[in-house]
Amino acid sequence: MLRFALHTLRLSGLCFLVACLLGRPVIAQVPAPDEETYRIAKQLNCPTCAGRNLADCPTETCAQWKAEIKAQLDTGKSAQEVLDYFQARFGPTVLQEPPKAGVTAPLWAAPVGAALIFLLAAGAAMWRASHRGESANVAAADAAEDPFVAALEAEVRRDG
Amino acid sequence: MSGKPLIVAGILLGIVAIAGVFAIALNLVSQQGARPKPGSPAPDFTLTLYPGYRAGLPEQIRLSDLRGKVVVMNFWASWCVECYKEADALEAVYRKYKDRGVIFLGIDYLDTEAPALAYLKQYDVTYPNGLDVQQRIARAYRITGVPETFFIDRNGVVREVTIAPLTEAQLIAKIEALLAE
Numbered sequence: 210m211l212r213f214a215l216h217t218l219r220l221s222g223l224c225f226l227v228a229c230l231l232g233r234p235v236i237a238q239v240p241a242p243d244e245e246t247y248r249i250a251k252q253l254n255c256p257t258c259a260g261r262n263l264a265d266c267p268t269e270t271c272a273q274w275k276a277e278i279k280a281q282l283d284t285g286k287s288a289q290e291v292l293d294y295f296q297a298r299f300g301p302t303v304l305q306e307p308p309k310a311g312v313t314a315p316l317w318a319a320p321v322g323a324a325l326i327f328l329l330a331a332g333a334a335m336w337r338a339s340h341r342g343e344s345a346n347v348a349a350a351d352a353a354e355d356p357f358v359a360a361l362e363a364e365v366r367r368d369g
Numbered sequence: 370m371s372g373k374p375l376i377v378a379g380i381l382l383g384i385v386a387i388a389g390v391f392a393i394a395l396n397l398v399s400q401q402g403a404r405p406k407p408g409s410p411a412p413d414f415t416l417t418l419y420p421g422y423r424a425g426l427p428e429q430i431r432l433s434d435l436r437g438k439v440v441v442m443n444f445w446a447s448w449c450v451e452c453y454k455e456a457d458a459l460e461a462v463y464r465k466y467k468d469r470g471v472i473f474l475g476i477d478y479l480d481t482e483a484p485a486l487a488y489l490k491q492y493d494v495t496y497p498n499g500l501d502v503q504q505r506i507a508r509a510y511r512i513t514g515v516p517e518t519f520f521i522d523r524n525g526v527v528r529e530v531t532i533a534p535l536t537e538a539q540l541i542a543k544i545e546a547l548l549a550e
Contacts, residue, residue, distance in 0.1 A: 256479040257479065268448075269448040269450075270446070270448040270479065273447070273448055273480075273481050273484050274481060276481075276483075276484075277481040277483070280483070297502075297503075298481075298500070298502060298503070299479065299503060299504065300503035300504060315389065315390065316390055319386045319387065319389055319390040320386070320387070320390070322386055323382065323383040323386035323387060324383075326379055326382045326383060326386070327379040327380065327382070327383050329379070330375045330376055330378055330379025330380075330382070331375075331376055331379060333375050334373070334375040334376050337375070
């Protein structure tokens with residue numbers, strides 16, 4: 210009886226697992242075209258107002274650009290192909306995050322380089338400081354073990 | 370060498386690196402140069418014309434190839450409300466002067482193709498028009514918006530810049546002055 214109950218429980222668990230895997234909402238995995246348009250527009254700049262995102266900009270220019278994104282998606286282009294189209298037509302500054310290459314590459318590399326130089330210098334300074342401390346301790350220990358120094362110290366203590 | 374000078378050297382190097390970043394950024398901004406003033410040579414460029422808007426010219430034209438003709442160069446965009454106001458005047462004056470050694474060039478700025486072609490069709494534009502790819506021409510002429518119109522004489526020199534919609538009378542007056550030279 211117990212074995213039957215355990216078997217039924219195992220079977221139920223297996224069925225539940227299969228139902229969970231097969232029954233996942235498929236629609237949620239495929240974004241609707243407008244969501245995709247918005248997602249791509251979020252990666253582009255408004256061409257006429259500085260620093261504004263295309264997706265959130267209400268101007269006529271941006272409305273046209275968003276319509277262009279949707280039209281291209283409708284023809285089957287991928288998001289990357291749409292972004293490439295805008296970059297080729299309007300230049301890399303149209304992207305919210307311009308490519309880290311070409312003349313702007315040093316702008317991305319310089320802060321990292323500066324941080325690395327600082328860390329290296331700080332590390333070297335700390336290593337030197339600790340090394341100097343070690344050397345001083347070793348010198349003190351050597352002095353303590355020297356019989357001449359020990360005799361001298363004993364003499365000083367006696368006289369004192 | 371103690372640790373303190375090393376830290377100072379690191380900080381200094383960091384400052385130099387940050388200054389370098391600013392120098393590059395400033396250089397990028399200044400690359401645009403100044404707007405060509407009247408009397409200065411018109412910066413040369415190549416423009417790829419829209420199909421159906423070549424008016425007998427090749428697909429790609431260079432401004433320097435038009436030397437010997439008066440060039441009216443108009444920056445516009447289909448999203449530009451002010452551009453609508455001068456569209457009819459530009460076309461009318463182009464038709465009036467096209468056989469008298471005057472070339473009109475429409476430079477489409479920050480536009481997508483479908484609305485741009487719809488705009489040209491709507492205003493029955495027939496003079497040469499093309500997209501300013503990556504805003505190279507706009508940067509060379511340092512425009513601040515649209516519409517802007519540059520009048521270039523037969524020697525390839527910028528003679529006048531108008532930053533507003535033009536009327537037929539204004540266009541005719543400026544072209545006649547250049548033709549009279």
